[in-house]
Amino acid sequence: MQHSSSFLVAVALSGGADxxxxxxxxxxxxxxxxxxxxxxxxxxxxxxxxxxxxxxxVEAGLAAACQRLGVPFFVADCAEAFMxxxxxxxxxxxxxxxxxxxxxxxxxxxxxxxFLQEAQKHGATHLxxxxxxxLVPAAGGQAHALEGEGAEPSAVEQxxxxxxxxxxxxxxxxxxxxxxxxxxxxxxxxxxxxxxxxLPLLLQGADIRKDQSYFLSLVPGAALAHALxxxxxxxxxxxxxxxxxxxFTPPQGKESQEVCFVPGDDYRAFVPPVAExxxxxLGQPGPVLLPDGTRLGTHQGLWQYTEGQRKGLGVCxxxxxxxxxxxxxxxxxxxxxxxxxxIHGCVCHxxxxxxxxxxxxxxxxxxxxxxxxPKPCRAEIVETATGPELHIHxxxxxxxxxxxxxxxxxxxxxxxxxxxGRPVLCVVAGGVIVRAVKR
Numbered sequence: 001m002q003h004s005s006s007f008l009v010a011v012a013l014s015g016g017a018d019x020x021x022x023x024x025x026x027x028x029x030x031x032x033x034x035x036x037x038x039x040x041x042x043x044x045x046x047x048x049x050x051x052x053x054x055x056x057x058v059e060a061g062l063a064a065a066c067q068r069l070g071v072p073f074f075v076a077d078c079a080e081a082f083m084x085x086x087x088x089x090x091x092x093x094x095x096x097x098x099x100x101x102x103x104x105x106x107x108x109x110x111x112x113x114x115f116l117q118e119a120q121k122h123g124a125t126h127l128x129x130x131x132x133x134x135l136v137p138a139a140g141g142q143a144h145a146l147e148g149e150g151a152e153p154s155a156v157e158q159x160x161x162x163x164x165x166x167x168x169x170x171x172x173x174x175x176x177x178x179x180x181x182x183x184x185x186x187x188x189x190x191x192x193x194x195x196x197x198x199l200p201l202l203l204q205g206a207d208i209r210k211d212q213s214y215f216l217s218l219v220p221g222a223a224l225a226h227a228l229x230x231x232x233x234x235x236x237x238x239x240x241x242x243x244x245x246x247x248f249t250p251p252q253g254k255e256s257q258e259v260c261f262v263p264g265d266d267y268r269a270f271v272p273p274v275a276e277x278x279x280x281x282l283g284q285p286g287p288v289l290l291p292d293g294t295r296l297g298t299h300q301g302l303w304q305y306t307e308g309q310r311k312g313l314g315v316c317x318x319x320x321x322x323x324x325x326x327x328x329x330x331x332x333x334x335x336x337x338x339x340x341x342x343i344h345g346c347v348c349h350x351x352x353x354x355x356x357x358x359x360x361x362x363x364x365x366x367x368x369x370x371x372x373x374p375k376p377c378r379a380e381i382v383e384t385a386t387g388p389e390l391h392i393h394x395x396x397x398x399x400x401x402x403x404x405x406x407x408x409x410x411x412x413x414x415x416x417x418x419x420x421g422r423p424v425l426c427v428v429a430g431g432v433i434v435r436a437v438k439r
Contacts, residue, residue, distance in 0.1 A: 006125070007032060007154075007158070007159035008032050008033070008034065008125050009026060009032065009034075009124065009125070009127070009128050009159070009163075010033070010034050010036045010119035010122065010124035010127050010128070011033055011036070011129075012111060012115065012127055013036065013062045014037070014038075015058040015062060015251050016250050016252045017240055017243055018130025018131075018132075018236075018239060020062075020130075021231070021239045021243045022128055022129065022130045022230050023035055023066075023069070024069065024246055026128065026230060029163070031163060033071050033128075034066075034071055034074065035062060035066040035072070035074070036073070036074045036115075036118065036124075037059055037073070037076070038075075038076050038077075038078045038111075039076070039077045039078060039079050040079060040086075040106075040110065040260070040261070041079070041260065041261035059075060060251070061251025072122070076115060076118035078110060078115055078118065081109075082106070082261075085105065085110055086102050086110060086261075087261060087274070088278060089102075089105065090102045091271055093404045094267070095280050095281065095303060097283060097303055097326050098402070098404030099402040099404040099405055102261075103259065104214075104215050104218050104406045105218070107216050107218065108218040108219045108220070108223075111127075111129065112127065112224070112227060113223070115127070116226060120226075125156065125226070126159075126227065126228050127226055127228070128227075129227070131205075131212045132206075132211055132212050132229075132236070133202060133203065133204065133211065133212050133216055133229050133232055134167070134169065134202075134203035134204065134229065134232030134233070135170070135200050135203070135228065136173045136174055136200060137170075137174055137200050137225075138199055138200050139194040139198070163230050166233070169203075169233075169424065173413075173416075176194065177193070178191045178193050179191070179413060180413065181355075181361055181411045181412070181414060182361065182411065182412040182413065182414035182423070183361040183362060183363040183412075184363035184364055184365050184377070185363065185376070186412055186423060187414075189362065189414070190359050190360070192355065192359055197359075200224045200227070202216060202219075202224060202354060202426070202427040203232070203425065203426050203427070204424065205231070205232050205233075205234075206232065206234070206235065206418060206419070207234065207235040208418075210235075213410075214367055214370050214408045215370070216427070217352060217354070217408035218406065218430045218431075218432075268304055282301055282303055283301040283331065284301065285298050285299060285300050285301065286298065286302070286330075286333065287331075287333070288313075288314075288335060290334075290335060291324065291336050296317065296335060297314060297315050299314075302331065302333060305323050305326060306323060307325065307436075308323060308369075308400060309323040313335060315335065317335075319337055321335040321336060323335060323400075324336045325436075338399065339399060342398060343394070343398055343399070343401065344394060344397060345393040345394050346368065346401045346433050346434075346437060347389055347392075347433070347434055347437065348390035348407050348431025348432055348434060349390075349432055349434050350431055351381060351388045351389065351390045351429065351430075351431045353429055354427045354429055354430065355426070355427075355429070357380070360379065360429075362378065363376055363378055364376075364379050364428060365377065365412070366379065366409055366410075367407070368405060368433065369401075369402070369405060374408075375395075376394070376395040377392050377393055377394050377409075379392045379393070379409055379429070390407065390429060391437075392407055400436055401433050403433050403436075404432065404433065405432075405433050406430060406431070406432060406433070408427060408429075409430070410426060410428065411425070412424065413426055
């Protein structure tokens with residue numbers, strides 16, 4: 001079924017509270033919407049199952065919610081694409097001894113790739129999700145403004161304005177002719193001229209505890225041009241309260257922070273059988289060593305460990321030990337006290353240049369793990385024979401990074417702070433860590 005509208009928002013419905021509240025909120029605001037739910041891990045013949053409630057019950061619950069609102073509901077079968085773009089690379093990364101970040105890859109290749117394309121087949125011009133991030137849309141208002149002060153804004157312009165109504169920060173930045181970026185320490189650095197940069201800007205969400213900009217840092221700007229994030233200013237506690245007050249219950253039930261296709265978040269149980277069915281060999285046992293060469297035991301495959309890990313190492317020692325490094329070529333797991341082997345930086349592939357590199361301040365902030373605060377750094381993109389590499393140099397030595405994880409680079413917006421006094425951070429780049437740069 002096609003919808004004839006110059007502005008139609010498909011809301012990606014996972015079954016959780018955030019996406020359901022996004023649908024209800026937009027519908028109540030008068031935004032033309034449809035609901036779309038994706039089948040990702042189910043029906044692949046590998047025993048995969050999205051965590052949480054039964055998938056058919058989730059679909060039925062979402063269909064009922066859409067029927068109650070009087071909006072269309074569709075189910076998009078993205079299982080094959082999900083298998084190729086997310087699950088298989090996930091297992092392959094572990095087999096290489098890396099620690100993958102499937103959520104970041106899913107956002108870049110599935111949600112704002114295959115899933116967005118499915119939404120467009122139903123006439124949608126935009127895809128809205130329940131991510132806690134802010135998006136400053138491309139300066140759409142400037143196009144009709146050039147035609148004259150009395151020019152009528154387009155349906156898209158009116159619709160986007162309606163969605164971000166009430167977010168003073170987005171409203172101020174959206175029509176600003178230039179946005180000032182600061183360096184890692186808050187000093188004014190560069191100016192981002194909007195006419196010269198037609199893509200959206202991705203900002204951290206107002207609720208720092210739920211901010212998901214790290215997981216969206218690999219999504220290309222061309223895809224974000226079709227994205228809407230109505231919960232950028234929202235706080236999770238308020239979302240839950242308002243959804244309950246409106247009489248809606250998310251069919252997914254209790255929400256999980258786990259990888260959606262790994263039951264119980266137990267990747268050690270999930271990876272071996274799937275790797276076997278896909279014909280992907282996993283690593284063999286090998287020595288566990290201290291930096292001085294002392295042997296502590298035998299590991300059961302480097303894929304089962306992550307740089308920085310402390311628990312579950314299977315060894316006893318006189319002081320707490322952490323995974324300092326995985327010597328992949330030698331199949332050695334290196335343990336030691338925290339900080340025994342600091343690093344100067346890291347190198348990333350799969351680079352997403354969210355803001356043109358020539359506009360980056362000299363110092364930036366790098367986040368290499370979701371739960372860690374961003375660290376001051378310098379960064380550059382180096383063109384190589386195999387493609388661009390993102391080189392990040394920490395200003396102070398840091399604990400090791402985990403190859404396979406995402407590195408997100410941020411620049412503060414000069415003159416803009418959150419309600420709690422934090423600087424507003426803008427994503428300038430993202431990449432997948434391939435190696436650490438040692439001291």
